[in-house]
Structures are given as C-alpha cells and as structure tokens.
Amino acid sequence: MAVHVFGAVSSPSCVNYALRKAAENAKGWYQKAVCDTIRRNFYVDDYLVSVATNSEAILHAKDTRNLCKENGFRLTKWMSNEREVNESIPICERAKNVKDVDLTILPTERTLGVLWSAESDEFRYKINLSSKPTTRRGVLSTLGSIYDPLGYVSPAILPAKQILQELCRKKLGWDAQIPEEESKRLSKWMSEVSDLEIFRISRCLKPHGFGSQIFAQMHHFSDASELGYGTAS
Structure with a gap:
C-alpha cells in the first residue's frame, strides 16, 4: 500500500508521527514556536493554541497552515475569539460559522467536545x-x-x-x-x-x-x- 488506511488501529500513531516529523524537519525554516505547538498542541486532528496578541496569532496561523501544507496536511475550520484574526484566514479555511466576517456576535463552537463561546471567550x-x-x-x-x-x-x-x-x-x-x-x-x-x-x-x-x-x-x-x-x- 502507498497510503495508510483510515481507521486502522495504527492510524493515530502514524498521523502523530507524521506531524512530529513535519515539525522536526521544519526547524530552521519556521519559528520555533510554530514547530513546538505542532508537536504539542494537536489532539488527533484538532489543533488548539493560545498566543498573546492578534499580530502574533495571525503570523502563527499563517506559518502553521503553510508548514502543514508543505507536508500534505490541510488545516481547515479555523476560528478565533478575535475578529481581526478570523479576517486574516482565507474564507475557505474558516469554520463554517465564521465565514461571514460581519457577524455581530461570534458563534459558539465545539472544541474537543466542549462548547466554547468565542464572543465571551468562555467555556459552557x-x-x-x-x-x-x-x-x-x-x-x-x-x-x-x-x-x-x-x-x-x-x-x-x-x-x-x-x-x-x-x-x-x-x-x-x-x-x-x-x-x-x-x-x-x-x-x-x-x-x-x-x-x-x-x-x-x-x-x-x-x-x-x-x-x-x-x-x-x-x-x-x-x-x-x-x-x-x-x-x-
């Protein structure tokens, strides 16, 4: 086989290894913070990370998408509790509920099964x-x-x-x-x-x-x- 079968017992281990290998190979090409969060902040196919400022978040999201894309991974359904960050993400890559940047109130999404209200930045x-x-x-x-x-x-x-x-x-x-x-x-x-x-x-x-x-x-x-x-x- 040229690919791994989806749903096989080995699949989670293989995808985790592939992500870690991608982050390891990117050292020197991408900032250390991006490589580290790819190794530490994925839960299967969900990626969660928090940074201090909007500008940092915009750059971080861009570099993470590019790094993953270079290694055959496409990250989609992006969502942030900051509108400026959401607007920086291509529409086709955003979460379904945030494709409209003119939203008066940011929606509530599920994050690893937990409800997260992006507007108030609270779990519920x-x-x-x-x-x-x-x-x-x-x-x-x-x-x-x-x-x-x-x-x-x-x-x-x-x-x-x-x-x-x-x-x-x-x-x-x-x-x-x-x-x-x-x-x-x-x-x-x-x-x-x-x-x-x-x-x-x-x-x-x-x-x-x-x-x-x-x-x-x-x-x-x-x-x-x-x-x-x-x-x-």
Whole structure:
C-alpha cells in the first residue's frame, strides 16, 4: 500500500508521527514556536493554541497552515475569539460559522467536545438529558451524556455518581428498576442539573493586559471521604 488506511488501529500513531516529523524537519525554516505547538498542541486532528496578541496569532496561523501544507496536511475550520484574526484566514479555511466576517456576535463552537463561546471567550455546557429507563444502565447512560473532560462541573455530577455507587452496592442488575428512594434522588438531580447551562468559565486564566508571565506555580488540592474523592488544581 502507498497510503495508510483510515481507521486502522495504527492510524493515530502514524498521523502523530507524521506531524512530529513535519515539525522536526521544519526547524530552521519556521519559528520555533510554530514547530513546538505542532508537536504539542494537536489532539488527533484538532489543533488548539493560545498566543498573546492578534499580530502574533495571525503570523502563527499563517506559518502553521503553510508548514502543514508543505507536508500534505490541510488545516481547515479555523476560528478565533478575535475578529481581526478570523479576517486574516482565507474564507475557505474558516469554520463554517465564521465565514461571514460581519457577524455581530461570534458563534459558539465545539472544541474537543466542549462548547466554547468565542464572543465571551468562555467555556459552557449544553445539558440535554434524554429520557432513559430508571435502571442502573439508564443512570450510567445519563451520566455519560454530560461531557466534562476538564472536570469543571464534577461537584454537580457527584450526586448522580453516588446514586450509581449505591445501586452497585445493592448488587442491582443492569436492567432492574431502581428502588424508589434512589429514583426520587435521581429525579431531583435531573431537574437541577440543567442549571449548568448558565454556568460559564473563562478560557484564559490571566486578566486582560496582564503582560508577560515571569513566574508561575501550580497548586493541587485533594480530599476524600467514604462517598467520593476529588482534586482541584
């Protein structure tokens, strides 16, 4: 074969190697920051990067597109929270919702499954709990429908996990109806968890105009009880 088969078990490894090799070969031809972010900021075929200024973002996006194009990769569906940066991207390469540069409000896009409001530069949640059977399998399916890879809303999801924990402790079958007590707790939780749609969290941790970072520390806290455990950074 002259090409790799899409969907093969080896595909993610091969594409990751090809990207890293492209970045390695570009050293000396492109700025180090571009090569480094190609190696570090891809998740399969999604590319996420943040820089300090619009001019830096425009140059970075241009060089990244060119570097990838030279190696057989075409990066499309570009989107930024700054209109000036969006306007610098060729229309055919922009995300579908930002092809019109005259947008009054920048749209909300999915970034690795998480909703990102480009206008306010915040992450948010869309809660759409479809009707599931009141069984252990149904509870697990409901929990899995709330996508939260960064754990921002873990405290709001913990009560449902505790219900599932209790059902496991009672050795309830996957498709057996859950007891009335747990059913009431689950109904209450489902009626309240939709409030997460008004929850917002800023993408950028630094205040506007913060300037250059000189020193940074990351602090981690953790605690546990018989009902659950958690950590915050």
